[in-house]
Amino acid sequence: MRLRTLALGLFAVAATLVRAAAEEPKLIVAILVDQMRYDYLERFHDKFGEGGFKLLTDQGAFMTFARYNYCPTITAPGHASAFSGSPPAMHGIIGNDWFDKRTRKMMYCVGDSTVTGVGTNGSAGKMSPRNFIGSNFADQLRLHYQSKVVGISMKDRGAILPAGKQPTGAFWFEAASGNFVTSSYYMKELPAWVTKFNERKLPESYLGRTWDRLLGANEYERPDNLPGEGNLSGEKTPTFPHLVVRPKPQPVSAVVAEVDVPAGIGTSAGANAALPPARVAVPNAAPTKITYDNILATPYSNELLAEFARAAIEGEHLGQAGAGAPPDLLTVSFSAVDACGHKFGPYSQEVEDVTLRLDRQLEGLFSYVDKKIGLKNVVIVLTADHGVMPTPEFAAQQGFDGQRADEVVLLGDLSAKLSERFGTAGVLLVKRIFDGNIYFNHDVLREKNIAPAEVAAFIREWAFSTGKYQACYSREQILDGRATGLIGERVFNGFNGERSGDVVLVYKPYTINWGGKSGTTHGSPYAYDSHVPVLFYGAPFKPGRYADEFYITDMVPTLCAAVHIDQPAMCIGKPFVKVLAAP
Numbered sequence: 101m102r103l104r105t106l107a108l109g110l111f112a113v114a115a116t117l118v119r120a121a122a123e124e125p126k127l128i129v130a131i132l133v134d135q136m137r138y139d140y141l142e143r144f145h146d147k148f149g150e151g152g153f154k155l156l157t158d159q160g161a162f163m164t165f166a167r168y169n170y171c172p173t174i175t176a177p178g179h180a181s182a183f184s185g186s187p188p189a190m191h192g193i194i195g196n197d198w199f200d201k202r203t204r205k206m207m208y209c210v211g212d213s214t215v216t217g218v219g220t221n222g223s224a225g226k227m228s229p230r231n232f233i234g235s236n237f238a239d240q241l242r243l244h245y246q247s248k249v250v251g252i253s254m255k256d257r258g259a260i261l262p263a264g265k266q267p268t269g270a271f272w273f274e275a276a277s278g279n280f281v282t283s284s285y286y287m288k289e290l291p292a293w294v295t296k297f298n299e300r301k302l303p304e305s306y307l308g309r310t311w312d313r314l315l316g317a318n319e320y321e322r323p324d325n326l327p328g329e330g331n332l333s334g335e336k337t338p339t340f341p342h343l344v345v346r347p348k349p350q351p352v353s354a355v356v357a358e359v360d361v362p363a364g365i366g367t368s369a370g371a372n373a374a375l376p377p378a379r380v381a382v383p384n385a386a387p388t389k390i391t392y393d394n395i396l397a398t399p400y401s402n403e404l405l406a407e408f409a410r411a412a413i414e415g416e417h418l419g420q421a422g423a424g425a426p427p428d429l430l431t432v433s434f435s436a437v438d439a440c441g442h443k444f445g446p447y448s449q450e451v452e453d454v455t456l457r458l459d460r461q462l463e464g465l466f467s468y469v470d471k472k473i474g475l476k477n478v479v480i481v482l483t484a485d486h487g488v489m490p491t492p493e494f495a496a497q498q499g500f501d502g503q504r505a506d507e508v509v510l511l512g513d514l515s516a517k518l519s520e521r522f523g524t525a526g527v528l529l530v531k532r533i534f535d536g537n538i539y540f541n542h543d544v545l546r547e548k549n550i551a552p553a554e555v556a557a558f559i560r561e562w563a564f565s566t567g568k569y570q571a572c573y574s575r576e577q578i579l580d581g582r583a584t585g586l587i588g589e590r591v592f593n594g595f596n597g598e599r600s601g602d603v604v605l606v607y608k609p610y611t612i613n614w615g616g617k618s619g620t621t622h623g624s625p626y627a628y629d630s631h632v633p634v635l636f637y638g639a640p641f642k643p644g645r646y647a648d649e650f651y652i653t654d655m656v657p658t659l660c661a662a663v664h665i666d667q668p669a670m671c672i673g674k675p676f677v678k679v680l681a682a683p
C-alpha cells in the first residue's frame with residue numbers, strides 16, 4: 101500500500117512538471133532593430149535605462165557572438181532569414197530587389213502587382229510575402245496553435261517578411277501619406293484600430309521638431325562631426341541639434357517622383373522603396389501634398405512604431421485571451437537606426453543617440469506589456485537584420501583602406517572591356533550590379549558562340565585588376581559547391597539558383613558602393629556587417645551571456661524548441677539547447 105501511494109504521489113509530481121513545462125507564453129514579441137550591430141549593446145550599455153535593452157542583456161540570454169552566415173547582409177534577406185532559419189539560397193529573398201530573369205524586370209522583394217493597397221491607392225500597397233519560399237516561425241506558430249500574428253514596421257519588407265504567409269495582419273508606413281497601410285493580400289479594409297491610429301496624425305506632429313541629444317554633448321563617445329557624415333534631408337551640417345525639416349508642399353506628381361529611390365544606390369535607406377514601375381499619382385488626391393520621409397532617420401520614426409505596437413496589442417487583443425490560450429506573436433521591426441546609420445555611420449553621436457532613445461522607447465513598450473499582460477507571461481526575442489560599415493572616410497582615418505566604389509563607373513568599364521574582348525556589345529543584360537550579382541545576356545552569348553565560363557573568367561580577372569574586389573565566383577562554381585572558405589560559404593548561402601546572377605563579386609573590407617561623398621552602407625560578409633546581437637528573454641530561457649558560435653539561422657529553431665513547435669520548412673539551424681530552461 102505504502103509503495104502504491106508513493107508511486108501515485110510521484111505520478112502526481114511528474115504530471116505537474118509536465119503541465120508546468122507545457123505552459124506557453126501568452127505573447128511573443130519579436131523585435132528586429134534594422135542595422136543594429138552587436139557592439140552597440142556593449143558600447144552604450146551603461147547609458148541604457150534598466151527596463152529597455154538591459155532587461156534583455158542583463159536578465160535574458162544574450163548571444164554575444166551571433167552572426168549572419170550569408171551575404172548580402174541587407175534588410176530583406178535579414179528579415180526573411182532571421183524569422184525562417186533558412187538562408188537566401190533557400191528562401192529566395194536574395195536582396196531588397198533583384199533582376200527577374202523571366203520577366204527581365206527588376207523585382208522588389210515584397211512587390212506584388214496582383215494585389216492592391218488597403219488604406220492607400222498608391223504603389224506602397226502593392227506588396228505581399230509571395231516571393232518568400234517556404235514557411236517561417238510565424239507560420240509554424242499559427243499552424244500549431246492557430247495563434248494571432250501581427251507584423252509591423254516603418255518598412256514594408258520589415259512588416260511583411262517576419263509575419264509569414266497568413267498573419268492576422270501586416271502593416272507598414274506609407275511615407276507619402278503618413279499612414280500605416282496594408283494590402284489586399286491580407287484583408288479588404290484596414291481594421292478600425294489602424295484607421296483610428298492613422299487619424300491621430302502623429303507623423304504630422306514630428307515635422308518641424310528639433311532633435312537634440314538625450315545626454316550632455318560630452319557624454320557621447322566621440323565628437324559630433326566625424327569624417328564621412330552626411331546631412332539629413334534639408335539640413336546643411338551633420339551636427340546637433342537636428343531639425344526634422346517640414347518639406348514644402350509639392351504638386352502630387354512631383355511628390356510621387358521624389359519618393360522613388362534611385363536604382364543603384366540600394367533601397368535599404370528608403371522606408372517603402374518600391375522599384376519601377378514607379379509610383380503613380382493618386383487619383384482625386386489634394387493638389388499638393390507633403391511627405392513624411394524626413395522623420396525616417398530620426399528617433400521619431402521609432403517612437404511612432406513603438407506607439408503603433410501598443411495600438412496593435414490593444415486593437416488585436418494580443419496575448420489577452422486568458423489562461424491556457426495559445427501564444428500570439430507580434431513582430432516589430434524598427435527602422436530608424438538603419439536610416440540614421442546610413443547617413444552618419446556607426447561611430448556617430450546620431451547613431452548613439454537614436455540607440456539610446458530606442459532603449460527608452462523599448463522600456464516604455466515593455467512596461468506597457470508588463471501592465472497589460474505581465475512580463476512573466478511574455479517571451480521577447482530581439483535581433484538585427486545586419487550591421488554596418490564605418491564610413492570609408494572614418495575607416496581611412498583609423499588606418500583602414502576605406503574607399504568608395506562607383507558601380508556605374510565600374511560596370512561601364514567592364515562592359516567596354518567585355519565588348520572589346522568578345523567582339524560584341526550586350527554581353528551583360530543589366531545596367532546595374534545587384535548586391536554583387538552580374539547577369540549575362542545568354543541570348544547574345546548563344547548567338548555569338550561565347551561560353552559563359554569564359555565571360556566569368558574574364559570578369560574575375562577584371563575584378564581583381566580594379567583593386568576593389570576581394571573575391572569573384574561564377575554561378576557554376578557556387579552551385580557546384582566550389583566556392584570555398586569563409587567568403588565562398590557565405591556567398592553560397594546567399595545564392596539562389598532560380599534568382600541569382602551569373603557572377604558574384606565581393607568587395608574588399610571597408611569598400612562600399614554608396615552614392616555621393618558621405619554616408620555608409622552594409623551588405624558584405626565581414627564582421628562589421630554580419631555580427632549582430634540575439635537576445636532571448638522570458639521563462640523558457642536561462643539568463644546569461646553566451647559567446648558560443650551562433651548563427652542567425654539558429655534563432656528560430658531555438659524559439660521553436662522553447663515554445664514546443666515544429667521548425668519552418670527549410671530551417672537549417674540548430675536549437676541552442678544550452679539556453680533553454682527546460683530543453
Ligand SMILES: [Zn+2]
Nearest residue numbers: 135368369438
Ligand atoms: Zn540599410
